[in-house]
Amino acid sequence: MIEIEHLTKHFGDLKAVDDVSLTVSKGEFFVILGPNAAGKTTTIKVMAGLMKPTSGSVRICGFDIGVSPIEARRRMAYVPDFPFxxxxxxxxxxxxxxxxxxxxxxxxxxxxxxxxxxxxxxxxxxxxxxxxxxxxxxxxxxxxxxxxxxPEVVVFDEPMVGLDPHHSRVLKDTLREQADAGVTVFVSTHQLSVAEEMADRIGIMHQGRLAAVGSHEELQAANRDSTLESIFLSLTNDDE
Amino acid sequence: MNDAKPIPHWRLLVGVNRTQSWRRLKSAVAQSRLHAFLMGLFVVGYAWLAYALFHKALQFTSSFPGLGPVLIERMMFLLFAFLFLLLLLSNVIINFTNLFRNKETQFLLSLPVPRQVVYRWKIFESGILASWAFLFLIAPLVAAYGATYNAPWHFYLVTPLFVALFVVLPAILGSWAALGLARWVDRRAFQVAAVLAVIVLIVAASSWLQPETVTDEMLETRVLDVVDRLLARTRFSLFPFLPSYWVSSGITQWVEGALMGTFFFGLVLLSHTLFFGYLALTRTGGFFYGALSAVNSRGGGTAAGWKFWKRKPALDQAAFAPRPLDRLARLLWWGRGDTRALIVKDIRTFWRDATQWGQSLILFGLLIAYIVNLRHFSHRLTSDFWIDLTSYLNLGACALNLATLTTRFVFPQISLEGKRIWIIGMAPLGMRRTLMAKFLFSTAVSMGVTMALVGASCAMLSIPPGRILYFTLTVGVMAFTLNALAVGLGAVYPNFREDNPSKIVSGFGGTLCLVLSFLYIIGMLSLMAATSRWAFGGSSVAVFWLGWVVFLGGSFLLGWLPLRAGIRKMASVEI
Incomplete structure (x- = not known):
């Protein structure tokens, strides 16, 4: 289980993550979407304990990542966008x-x-x-x-990058099985199809804030749009 | 998962990195046995040659009754005092990159590895990286010191023990300084602070190193008193709270047979190493994590306390407008636009990496302080022999400083392109012109700076204009060769996987570059002095010009051959 409470992260004057609160339950497959520089990777890095939040907290399986980092990480699998x-x-x-x-x-x-x-x-x-x-x-x-x-919690940042269609399928199936077995899965991606196909709930981040959270159907109902793409574009359009 | 069983993090990290290093070494040997053999030859050759030279010099110095031992002892204290300072600086820089710019650090912190263990591992790694070359360079001198005084066999066992304890202290203090810098000082603040520190250093060194007034009567009747006064400026190395004092006292007393004295200083050293070691290894992990988070959170912004010089970011179209550096480059660089863009990129990258130019500032700061003080020194020189000797040693000092800079900053240039090398590789610019642009630019800059420094130092020594021209031209030619050597070898031995310039320089290519540069300088300096028209007895016109021909030919060959090899290597490099 992942519990994010009023998470805020500043880079100098820039608010990369702005008061994000979110709970991802045990066995839930959560996909976070957002344009570039929306704050997805920063949120994930704070979740992985690679940087301190400016304010707010993140708990992994009940362990605050800032207070009990070892216990939290022991229960977590984290793969960054460019793994070492x-x-x-x-x-x-x-x-x-x-x-x-x-x-x-x-x-x-x-x-x-x-x-x-x-x-x-x-x-x-x-x-x-x-x-x-x-x-x-x-x-x-x-x-x-x-x-x-x-792990009890899986946090992957752009895991599909570099994978061929066959291995993307393998990864998606593996993650789905993990979620079905009770593992909390948190994935960031730019592939809307992954979210549509796999996610129990989808979060759309824009300018550091969670612009929308819900299942695909809930997002459709709330935004009166049929496709995830149009929902995404309407929520992340800066011109409006 | 087994919660009860303790995880041997340290052993795992040592094991995995030992495997990595061993395989790197094996693949380097497998890649070219000749290079590996040459490397081994250099190591043995340097150790032997340096030992022989130091032994000879120490024997000569010790032959002065009364005076010799005093001078040698002070030299040992100075050696370790400067070693301490250099190790400290080196550790600050390497720790900074290793703790805050290293991918392994980020990887380990995302695993259930305690922060303290990650910090402990990184300072251990940085300490080794920062110290091994210094220790290798001073080892022959310490061995020669033991041999000069017929030290017993156990001297050669105890000394490494003392040195091993000694290097721990600058490693820990350097890592703490790096943590402090990372936590509280951002790049721009560091740039300003470093420039100010160097100015203060130059002014302080210039005023502190004032000449001693010594009369002829004193020279004839009170030699030891005069020597003592002349050595007064080196007394800082006898400050009893310096770790270098403990190690030098321990070593010198062991040679003298004062074993209890050595035992005492050994315990002083051990207690401090254990105390600071304990703090670093068990109590600094939390602070390290705070500093890392501060670095990761800075994101190009300015830390809260340093906002008064913050520049407003350019917006939209204004961001694309030429900056002052672009305009300056257009004025000064008449070559094609693409090479100019490459040079401007290199300058910007260099300037924005504070650890890079911070080191060059220190080197130049020390050199400027030295040259400024030559004016005091020249008043004391009445004999032609000493003026000639000083002027050639002065040339050597400037050239060695230049060699340090070319090895440290020019050699890693190609490697630092790293994974971005495809940008240049795919551009119409081509690798040949890339290399030549880097070479010409670094040569132009270093030639200008070193020729000015040598000219100024000659003027301080009141040398006639003709000879000033001779020395400045000589160092100009050396600048060409040393830069060509550094650029060429940097291209022959690139390391595209490493982002840390200190680690790039620590490899085979960097070591080869430094050793060849030093051998070249020593060889050519000896040649120029031996064929001089006026110095050390003076040579005939024919011998003088023959010396120049050999100097120019040798310099050209030593520069051109590696540069050509580098161009060929880059032309066939697989990106």
Whole structure:
């Protein structure tokens, strides 16, 4: 469960996130949309504990990320828009490293890594140095390493970038299964189709504020628009 | 997940980074065995040559009865005092980039790794990066010191222990300074503060280094008193609260056989290292996170306390209007527009990265303070020998300073393009012209600055105009070679994965560039002094011109060959 309360984040004079409050329940698939510089990545970075909020708070599974960061992160899987990987390691070594950082048992670690690697078709790359892998393959390595410790909350920033249609499908299915199994999924994306297809609820951010939150149907009803695209454009149009 | 079992974060981080480093080394060796062999040869060659030279010099100095040991002891104190200062500066800069601009730091902080562990790991990594080269450079001198005094075998075991304890202190203090800078000072504030600090440094050094009045009578009758007075300006290195004092006292007393004294200073050093180490390793993680958050939250804005010089951002069309730098570049750079744009981009990038130019300011500040003080020194020089010696050493000092700057700032230029290299690579500009533009620009700037500095220092020494021309031309040629060497080797050994210039310079290419630059300067300086028309006995006209021909030919070759190799490498680089 993710609880965001009156979250505000300033960069100097710029208000990147402006009094955002949101609760994403256990087992909910939440997709956050918004134009560039809407504040999505900043919100996610505060959720991941990479920066302090100017005011407000974020709780992951009841743990305040500012007060109990270790407990919160232990329950979370976070993949940024440009994930860091140790380029001289192989994916198998990297999975082992992150698994151990999460305190996983040897057997569970191996089983989960093998299962997810198989699912994301990483088998042939497991023993190759990460530096030689393609962008999409690196993205899959980052996703597997994030998911293997069985998180209760998944926070992914633009996870589809670099993935081919096949692996985008695999990721979407995996995340849906995670949500169905009770994991809270929070994904930021620019692909409206992902939100339409996958999300239980959609949030649209604009200029640091949550302009709208609700299921696809609720957003349609509230905005009297048929498609998510037209809703998105009308809510994020600066000219009006 | 196992909540009960403690996670060995530190061991995991050491393990994964050890694997990374080992594989990097293996792939570097596998890429070119010849380069690896040359690197090994340089390491051994430097250690041997430096040891031989230092040993000879120390033996010569110690041969002066009474005076020798005093001078050598003071030299050891000065060595460690300046080492402390340099390590401190180096640690501030490397910690800043490693703690706040490093992707691994961000990655680790998003995992359930305590902030304290991340901070601990990063200061450990920065400490090693900041210290290894300095330690490698001074090791032959310390060994030569031991050999000069026939130190027992255990001297060579105890000294590394002392030095190992010693380097921890600047590593910790440097990281704290970096945290403070990151937390409270933004880029613009730092730029202003650094310029002011350098001005204060120059003024303070100029007024502090006043000449001592020594009469001929004093020179004949009270030599030790005179030496003591001349050494008065180095007394700061004897300040007992300096960590460098503890380490130098420990080492010198061990050589003298005063083992209890060494034991005492060893304990002083150990207690401070443990105290500050404990604070850094267990109590600074929270502050680190606050500083990191402050850096990430700055977003180009100005911190609250520094708003009085904030520039209003340009809006809409005004943002595209040429800025003063663009106009200046159009006036000064007559080449094509694309190369001018590249130069303007390089200047802006350099200026906006405070850690880059902060270091060059320090180097130039020290050099200016030195040159300003030469005017006092010249009054004391009555013999031609000393004037000649000083003028050549002066040329050497300026050239070595230039070599430091070219290695530190020019060498990483191509690597720093990093993942953005495709922008230049795909542009009609081409890699050849990119390289030549970088070379010509850095040469023009460094040539102007060093020729002016050498000219000024010669004038301070009251050298005749003809010789001033000789020295300024010599350093001008050296500027050409050193820049060509740095640009060329920077292109031959690029590191597009690294954003941190300090780490780029620490690699094989950077080390090779520094060693070749130093060897070139020492070789050419010796050649020019030996073939001088007037100095050290004077040579014939033929020998003088032969010296110039060899100097020009050698300089051209040492500059052109790496530059050509760099151009070829860049022409075939796979982006």
């Amino acid at each position: 990987l140790y380029d001289k390691l192989t994916p198998a070594e990297f999975f082992r490293f992150t698994g151990k950082l999460f305190g996983m048992e040897e057997a569970a670690m191996e089983a989960e890594a093998e299962r997810l690697a198989k699912r994301f078709n990483l088998g042939e790359f497991l023993a190759k140095p990460i530096e030689g892998l393609s962008h999409g393959t690196k993205q899959r390595v980052a996703i597997v390493s994030a998911l293997m410790h069985s």
